[in-house]
Amino acid sequence: MAGKTPSATPEGTAKARRSQYGRGVSERGRRMRALLLASARQVFERDGYLDARVADIVQLAGVSHGTFYTYFDSKLEVFRALINEVSEEVVDALTVPLGGDSDTSTSDFAARLDLSNRRFLDVYRKNHAMLRLMEQVATIDPQVGEQRVFHRRVHVERISASIRKLQGRGLVDRDLDARTAAAALAAMVGNFAYYWFAMGEPFDEELAKATLHRMWLGAIGYHDAR
Amino acid sequence: MAGKTPSATPEGTAKARRSQYGRGVSERGRRMRALLLASARQVFERDGYLDARVADIVQLAGVSHGTFYTYFDSKLEVFRALINEVSEEVVDALTVPLGGDSDTSTSDFAARLDLSNRRFLDVYRKNHAMLRLMEQVATIDPQVGEQRVFHRRVHVERISASIRKLQGRGLVDRDLDARTAAAALAAMVGNFAYYWFAMGEPFDEELAKATLHRMWLGAIGYHDAR
DNA sequence: GCGTATTTCGACATCGATGTCAATGCCGAA
DNA sequence: TTCGGCATTGACATCGATGTCGAAATACGC
Numbered sequence: 301m302a303g304k305t306p307s308a309t310p311e312g313t314a315k316a317r318r319s320q321y322g323r324g325v326s327e328r329g330r331r332m333r334a335l336l337l338a339s340a341r342q343v344f345e346r347d348g349y350l351d352a353r354v355a356d357i358v359q360l361a362g363v364s365h366g367t368f369y370t371y372f373d374s375k376l377e378v379f380r381a382l383i384n385e386v387s388e389e390v391v392d393a394l395t396v397p398l399g400g401d402s403d404t405s406t407s408d409f410a411a412r413l414d415l416s417n418r419r420f421l422d423v424y425r426k427n428h429a430m431l432r433l434m435e436q437v438a439t440i441d442p443q444v445g446e447q448r449v450f451h452r453r454v455h456v457e458r459i460s461a462s463i464r465k466l467q468g469r470g471l472v473d474r475d476l477d478a479r480t481a482a483a484a485l486a487a488m489v490g491n492f493a494y495y496w497f498a499m500g501e502p503f504d505e506e507l508a509k510a511t512l513h514r515m516w517l518g519a520i521g522y523h524d525a526r
Numbered sequence: 527m528a529g530k531t532p533s534a535t536p537e538g539t540a541k542a543r544r545s546q547y548g549r550g551v552s553e554r555g556r557r558m559r560a561l562l563l564a565s566a567r568q569v570f571e572r573d574g575y576l577d578a579r580v581a582d583i584v585q586l587a588g589v590s591h592g593t594f595y596t597y598f599d600s601k602l603e604v605f606r607a608l609i610n611e612v613s614e615e616v617v618d619a620l621t622v623p624l625g626g627d628s629d630t631s632t633s634d635f636a637a638r639l640d641l642s643n644r645r646f647l648d649v650y651r652k653n654h655a656m657l658r659l660m661e662q663v664a665t666i667d668p669q670v671g672e673q674r675v676f677h678r679r680v681h682v683e684r685i686s687a688s689i690r691k692l693q694g695r696g697l698v699d700r701d702l703d704a705r706t707a708a709a710a711l712a713a714m715v716g717n718f719a720y721y722w723f724a725m726g727e728p729f730d731e732e733l734a735k736a737t738l739h740r741m742w743l744g745a746i747g748y749h750d751a752r
Numbered sequence: 753g754c755g756t757a758t759t760t761c762g763a764c765a766t767c768g769a770t771g772t773c774a775a776t777g778c779c780g781a782a
Numbered sequence: 783t784t785c786g787g788c789a790t791t792g793a794c795a796t797c798g799a800t801g802t803c804g805a806a807a808t809a810c811g812c
Contacts, residue, residue, distance in 0.1 A: 435661075436666070439574075439662035484741055487717035492710050512706075519741035
């Protein structure tokens with residue numbers, strides 16, 4: 301049953317060789333992998349996840365069908381690889397502490413919030429095509445679904461930490477439930493960005509950002525003693 | 527070319543007969559259609575849109591494969607029929623005028639808003655499985671995508687009309703851009719409902735509704751002279 | 753310029769869901 | 783009970799994307 305070695309034959313299946321040698325280890329391999337990733341991204345953005353075919357990806361890359369499978373097990377696996385890159389950017393943008401170390405900077409909170417939301421929106425705009433696809437694939441593949449949930453958790457946690465801090469300083473009513481409020485604000489900002497950038501609803505750049513900022517603060521009842 | 531009548535042969539293709547006779551006109555036919563719709567809904571909710579197979583639907587209904595195609599052209603068409611029913615409920619919930627006729631009821635606005643949001647959330651909860659699927663299919667089928675956009679437009683328009691009315695009465699700052707603010711609030715409520723009911727994030731019923739209400743009002747800077 | 757490690761090639765087998773159709777079954781009206 | 787419109791049946795053809803594999807090509811150390 302297990303691998304005998306008939307003298308002349310090339311030995312083992314191609315698949316076995318592939319996993320044995322690792323895939324794309326050499327410089328050449330790394331370039332090929334990058335090329336395939338770039339092509340895949342183009343095809344996905346053009347055709348959507350479901351309509352994208354491996355055949356299109358390899359054609360765009362100018363390589364043969366089989367080469368694709370040297371580097372990825374399936375269409376889904378390339379997509380995951382691509383979304384990982386984007387995800388990192390998003391999480392980075394969301395991870396920047398809103399609180400700030402200095403207790404002194406009490407009333408700069410509004411400014412820091414504004415900056416943070418702007419950064420998030422800019423990252424969303426930059427990657428809008430992939431983030432739109434992520435919404436699609438999140439409903440199809442559990443692993444990508446997990447990633448979307450992770451984004452949201454990061455966002456909600458950052459916001460609820462801020463709210464608690466403001467409540468500690470007496471700047472926000474303690475009656476407000478921080479977790480629920482954070483969930484609602486994350487929904488507001490995230491879904492607004494989705495319709496604005498991914499679905500193409502037109503808004504005036506500055507007006508939208510300023511309005512979002514102002515509503516965010518009003519929603520938690522934060523009123524700066526300016 | 528057109529329908530001659532060779533004596534013995536059954537005449538025309540089955541497909542032609544189907545479109546000729548209409549599908550499910552009789553009482554019997556209407557029952558069959560309803561049965562298939564119910565089975566389809568169960569299968570969709572259990573397996574998701576993509577993994578649902580016509581074979582599963584007919585098996586659950588206890589009829590043969592071909593019968594399905596007497597009533598629907600494809601899996602997509604059944605889904606559209608199902609989502610139409612749900613969509614009607616959602617639009618109804620969103621269509622109830624927030625303004626109210628009476629100019630007198632100035633300060634009941636908050637109460638009416640609360641009622642309206644609660645109604646929306648209840649409809650969402652009731653149909654959460656299909657609405658979750660709608661989010662999935664909206665990214666796949668343009669027609670269902672249109673329907674989702676329509677929901678949103680109804681929601682946004684209702685809210686922005688309210689905001690304008692409140693601005694007219696001097697209860698909300700005229701500086702606030704009604705359309706942008708309405709888009710953000712619709713995003714907040716709609717996406718919160720999605721994560722709450724469709725994705726199963728746990729929230730305390732009463733706390734969530736009250737918090738959403740309070741934030742909604744705070745976001746537009748409405749402060750009741752209570 | 754030889755040999756081995758690594759990558760590429762592309763024709764082909766596979767696969768499962770979809771939609772079709774000719775034949776048969778059902779049912780109410782005459 | 784018989785007739786004809788209407789509905790059901792289920793085996794089958796179709797189809798296109800996926801992933802495989804044996805063999806050829808390329809790189810590169812020696």
